[in-house]
Amino acid sequence: MAHENLQTLYVNELRDLYSAEQQLVKALPKMAKNAESEDLVDAFTNHCGETKNQVSRLEQIFESLGVSAKGKKCVGMEGIVQEGAETIDEYQGSVLDAAMISAAQRVEHYEIAAYGAVCAYAELMGRGEDLGLLKETLQEEKRADEKLTELSKIVNEDALAGEKENALRGVGSPTSRSKKTRSAA
Numbered sequence: 112m113a114h115e116n117l118q119t120l121y122v123n124e125l126r127d128l129y130s131a132e133q134q135l136v137k138a139l140p141k142m143a144k145n146a147e148s149e150d151l152v153d154a155f156t157n158h159c160g161e162t163k164n165q166v167s168r169l170e171q172i173f174e175s176l177g178v179s180a181k182g183k184k185c186v187g188m189e190g191i192v193q194e195g196a197e198t199i200d201e202y203q204g205s206v207l208d209a210a211m212i213s214a215a216q217r218v219e220h221y222e223i224a225a226y227g228a229v230c231a232y233a234e235l236m237g238r239g240e241d242l243g244l245l246k247e248t249l250q251e252e253k254r255a256d257e258k259l260t261e262l263s264k265i266v267n268e269d270a271l272a273g274e275k276e277n278a279l280r281g282v283g284s285p286t287s288r289s290k291k292t293r294s295a296a
């Protein structure tokens with residue numbers, strides 16, 4: 112059935128975000144586990160803690176709306192998380208860090224877009240308390256993205272330096288390098 116009220120869209124987008132955040136609570140520890148840079152490990156771990164708070168904020172909103180939190184799987188986030196997971200098999204060392212930063216920034220930008228939309232609906236519908244909570248999360252996502260940009264400057268340089276080192280040693284393309292074995296879990 113096609114809906115034509117903003118409240119329905121609002122609730123469905125919140126449910127989509129709820130699914131997205133829960134997927135990230137699972138994905139971020141795996142990224143932290145595979146990161147080489149200690150600063151990147153800290154950034155993923157710290158944002159995982161924030162993400163758990165973001166899940167709680169959404170639960171508060173569902174409760175005040177009197178609706179269930181469940182009901183929608185965020186397939187967009189599923190795809191972004193899947194691509195991030197693939198980088199773990201494809202790259203290693205500081206190049207993997209660079210790839211995971213790129214993947215994580217896709218996550219943050221997706222979330223920034225989604226929270227921007229629900230903030231606008233909440234404001235329009237006079238849902239002031241929701242808006243406060245959603246804005247807090249939006250700020251966290253923006254800061255997480257900025258932090259990743261900052262870290263990428265060092266990590267990308269390390270990745271480039273590693274490549275030059277390998278070229279000097281006559282090591283071939285990334286595909287010819289032996290893969291470190293990593294647990295998929």
Ligand code: FE
Pocket residue numbers: 132135162165222252
């Ligand atoms: Fe989030």
Ligand code: ZN
Pocket residue numbers: 127128131184185186187188
């Ligand atoms: Zn989604």
Ligand code: FE
Pocket residue numbers: 158162218219222251252255
């Ligand atoms: Fe986030």
